[in-house]
Amino acid sequence: MxxxxxxxxxxxxxxxxxxxxxxxxxxxxxxxxxxxxxxxxxxxxxxxxxxxxxxxxxxxxxxxxxxxxxxxxxxxxxxxxxxxxxxxxxxxxxxxxxxxxxxxxxxxxxxxxxxxxxxxxxxxxxxxxxxxxxxxxxxxxxxxxxxxxxxxxxxxxxxxxxxxxxxxxxxxxxxxxxxxxxxxxxxxxxxxxxxxxxxxxxxxxxxxxxxxxxxxxxxxxxxxxxxxxxxxxxxxxxxxxxxxxxxxxxxxxxxxxxxxxxxxxxxxxxxxxxxxxxxxxxxxxxxxxxxxxxxxxxxxxxxxxxxxxxxxxxxxxxxxxxAKYADVPEETVPAGPAAPRIDVPLTATGDWATGGAAPGHSDVAEPPTFEDLGHLGPLVRYDIALPEVAFCDADAAVLRVAEARDLVWVAVDGRPVGRLSRALHERALALPRGRHLTLLVEDQGRVNYDHRLGEPKGVIAPVTLGGRALRGWRAAAIDLPSAAARAVSAAPGSSAGRTALRGEVTLDEASDLFLDTSGWAKGYAFVNGFFLGRYWSSGPQRTLYVPAPVTRAGVNEIVVLELEQAVDLTARFVAAPELGPREE
Incomplete structure (x- = not known):
């Protein structure tokens, strides 16, 4: 003692x-x-x-x-x-x-x-x-x-x-x-x-x-x-x-x-x-x-x-x-060795973010928040029929939300029409005439400092089109690990737009890896079912760290859930991390 x-x-x-x-x-x-x-x-x-x-x-x-x-x-x-x-x-x-x-x-x-x-x-x-x-x-x-x-x-x-x-x-x-x-x-x-x-x-x-x-x-x-x-x-x-x-x-x-x-x-x-x-x-x-x-x-x-x-x-x-103030062990720690360099072809399997409404959240008056859904993941999809009267015989009408928390991909009749970004203070977007609106909303990270702790995530009501309140929403919470697991065995599909990518990398032994994400726009990556995290072409980060314990000797599965557009259908593992440009 x-x-x-x-x-x-x-x-x-x-x-x-x-x-x-x-x-x-x-x-x-x-x-x-x-x-x-x-x-x-x-x-x-x-x-x-x-x-x-x-x-x-x-x-x-x-x-x-x-x-x-x-x-x-x-x-x-x-x-x-x-x-x-x-x-x-x-x-x-x-x-x-x-x-x-x-x-x-x-x-x-x-x-x-x-x-x-x-x-x-x-x-x-x-x-x-x-x-x-x-x-x-x-x-x-x-x-x-x-x-x-x-x-x-x-x-x-x-x-x-x-x-x-x-x-x-x-x-x-x-x-x-x-x-x-x-x-x-x-x-x-x-x-x-x-x-x-x-x-x-x-x-x-x-x-x-x-x-x-x-x-x-x-x-x-x-x-x-x-x-x-x-x-x-x-x-x-x-x-x-x-x-x-x-x-x-x-x-x-x-x-x-x-x-x-x-x-x-x-x-x-x-x-x-x-x-x-x-x-x-x-x-x-x-x-x-x-x-x-x-x-x-x-x-x-x-x-x-x-x-x-x-x-x-x-x-x-x-x-x-x-060492000037205390005893320091003689043994030293080496700098990191180069990680394995491997290129892996990927197969696209099509849109991975489709799904039905979450139980109990169909035809609700206002879009439920992530908290209303009890959803701890970063994605929720919202769907609603567009009332023809909101367009007032025009070819377009303005969609307005009280706040986008945090990034919203907007589609009309399945066709992308734009984004609303909280970081850019965007809350309005012109919608072309159509019958069905889909909003895919990403929680990009919960505020960790000061007085905005605990704020709700999602499309914050009221939501209007042409000045008229949109009511009758369906909401589906998207489970990313489940989507990644489905992609492993899914049939090949479209590589355009939002798509899942899968591939296999063979290793001689379990190894730390650095996954280069520069060929992709925005999304999430998994290795052997382990959720590595988010990537985004806005940077600065350009690689994701793969810890050796989640890999194995032999075949390893990689899944990428791309939200926008993957330019390169290749997973490139590089020798060292690339965390972005530094301030000079």
């Missing part, structure tokens, strides 16, 4: 001053068979601690159906950290941001009528209490004072940027302590006075989140945390990307200099990220600060370990800095 406490100036491990040198790994963004590899490399960079968020919506996507197995086995992840002789920091939120969909909050929670998010509102607190108790059943027995390795637990996450409800924070502390958490409790906020003041409590230890101007920001933190160790709980060593943007990187030497300044000041640190991983499936978040910006599939983050878990220039630069 050991003790871990907060002293007047330092963290104290068994009563002795101790500096935390930590790195962030999100177990839910890494294939479970690769957890041990990433953790081991964290130790080899010189870290003594691994930090992780807990994503509530990964563990409980459906209310009451808690899952802590497989990808969600937080206990196994913490045990692997312990097996490397490292401590762990757990940040369960309940809100985590993390560029993760809905900031980690389940859709069933945020769509509850009348709920008050991230404050002392009864419905919200009842659900949060249940969630935290589940998490702490895993964490409590793994605390350092019980023979485990967990040394810190965080309350909420950057709360000062959202609210200042002290009653809410006190309730989270009460639930945490009642669940048997005895290690020190922390909060984190950007080093802005209002955020540091509103985002914590006197009994909680304040830490900061920043990636530059370390000395200045530590001074600000010290003004609000007069005693105890200084800590940057999120040392931003890179940044995330969004569709239509660039690939963000930071200079390795400049980042290392800032890390050096932190450590020279005696501060503890958690590097965000050590290894970012991937927003597999449709788990990416989004931001909306006047313009909607969905996050890309890769969460490489320009971290010291790249998306495939190999050392970068930044890894070596950080390792050299850490």
């Amino acid at each position: 050991s003790t871990f406490t907060i002293g007047d100036a330092d963290f104290l491990l068994d009563g002795t001053p101790h500096r935390i040198i930590s790195g962030a790994l999100h177990y839910f963004r890494i294939h479970p068979d690769q957890w041990a590899d990433r953790i081991r490399k964290a130790r080899l960079m010189g870290l003594n601690t691994v930090e992780t968020y807990v994503a509530w919506n990964a563990h409980e996507p459906v209310r009451g159906q808690w899952d802590a197995t497989g990808w969600n086995d937080l206990g196994r992840f913490l045990d692997l950290v312990a097996a490397e002789g490292m401590h762990a920091i757990v940040r369960p939120g309940p809100y985590i941001c993390a560029e993760w969909h809905n900031g980690g909050l389940p859709v069933w929670l945020t769509s509850t009528p009348g709920i008050g998010l991230r404050r002392s509102e009864p419905q919200y607190l009842d659900a949060v209490t249940s969630y935290l108790r589940h998490v702490y059943e895993i964490v409590a027995p793994r605390q350092i004072d019980r023979g485990g390795n967990v040394v810190l637990v965080q309350i909420e996450n950057e709360y000062g940027a959202y609210g200042s409800d002290a009653t809410y924070l006190r309730e989270l502390v009460r639930v945490t302590r009642d669940a048997g958490i005895t290690v020190p409790l922390t909060t984190v906020d950007q080093p802005e006075p209002a955020m540091l003041a509103g985002g914590s409590l006197p009994e909680l230890h304040r830490t900061g989140s920043f990636g530059s101007r370390a000395a200045e920001r530590l001074r600000t933190l010290r003004e609000h945390q007069p005693t105890g160790p200084l800590m940057c709980s999120e040392f931003w060593d890179g940044w995330f990307d969004w569709w239509g943007g660039i690939h963000h990187t930071t200079d390795a030497a400049a980042s290392a200099t800032e890390l050096d300044a932190l450590l020279a000041a005696g501060a503890s640190v958690n590097i965000y990220m050590l290894h970012g991983g991937t927003n597999f499936g449709a788990t990416n978040g989004a931001n909306d600060k006047g313009r909607f910006a969905p996050i890309v599939t890769s969460y490489d983050y320009d971290a010291p370990l790249d998306e495939a878990g190999f050392a970068t220039e930044k890894f070596e630069a950080f390792r050299a800095v850490i």
Whole structure:
């Protein structure tokens, strides 16, 4: 048994001053068979601690159906950290941001009528209490004072940027302590006075989140945390990307200099990220600060370990800095080898997004939201008959929606006529005269930051044509894994427009792969039934990472669900990732 406490100036491990040198790994963004590899490399960079968020919506996507197995086995992840002789920091939120969909909050929670998010509102607190108790059943027995390795637990996450409800924070502390958490409790906020003041409590230890101007920001933190160790709980060593943007990187030497300044000041640190991983499936978040910006599939983050878990220039630069302040293992981590280069011909099987109405949602007055349908996937199809009177003897009429969330493909009598894009603030489109309207709507990622958490997805009513309300909708939720499975055995079909593509790639052994998506427009990719994520020609990302554990020696199936038009009926696996142009 050991003790871990907060002293007047330092963290104290068994009563002795101790500096935390930590790195962030999100177990839910890494294939479970690769957890041990990433953790081991964290130790080899010189870290003594691994930090992780807990994503509530990964563990409980459906209310009451808690899952802590497989990808969600937080206990196994913490045990692997312990097996490397490292401590762990757990940040369960309940809100985590993390560029993760809905900031980690389940859709069933945020769509509850009348709920008050991230404050002392009864419905919200009842659900949060249940969630935290589940998490702490895993964490409590793994605390350092019980023979485990967990040394810190965080309350909420950057709360000062959202609210200042002290009653809410006190309730989270009460639930945490009642669940048997005895290690020190922390909060984190950007080093802005209002955020540091509103985002914590006197009994909680304040830490900061920043990636530059370390000395200045530590001074600000010290003004609000007069005693105890200084800590940057999120040392931003890179940044995330969004569709239509660039690939963000930071200079390795400049980042290392800032890390050096932190450590020279005696501060503890958690590097965000050590290894970012991937927003597999449709788990990416989004931001909306006047313009909607969905996050890309890769969460490489320009971290010291790249998306495939190999050392970068930044890894070596950080390792050299850490060696000035702590013992660093002699063993090093190699850069990534070239992945197999393979071209695979694909067979088109035609439109994969057709289907009937979802049960209970035929002939409804207004288009139901994704939440009304109970649908957690990214696609819903809406159909309605067009009233002839709406055209008023004209050849066209204007379709208007209150809001498109987030991208809508519009077809009349089966013929594409245009798109409505939330990012471009498009809400109206001229429709040619016809008899039937189809809207295919994509949720491109749920906002993970600020006050747009939990907003409904779909075609937001009212919907009008020629000024007349359109009523009598049918809605069908589209299950992407099922569509991919059907494509494996489907007969060949049209390659024009929206189509599924399938092929087979033969490997000598299971291997990390990089799938080049530059020959396709927009859609989703699967390997052996595993949902790799989204691709989009708007970039910056041009490859999808295929983790070795989802491949096998012999024949591997690839399925692409193209939404617009595949120019190249070939799956090209390339030697290295291509995450897009960088800002010079």
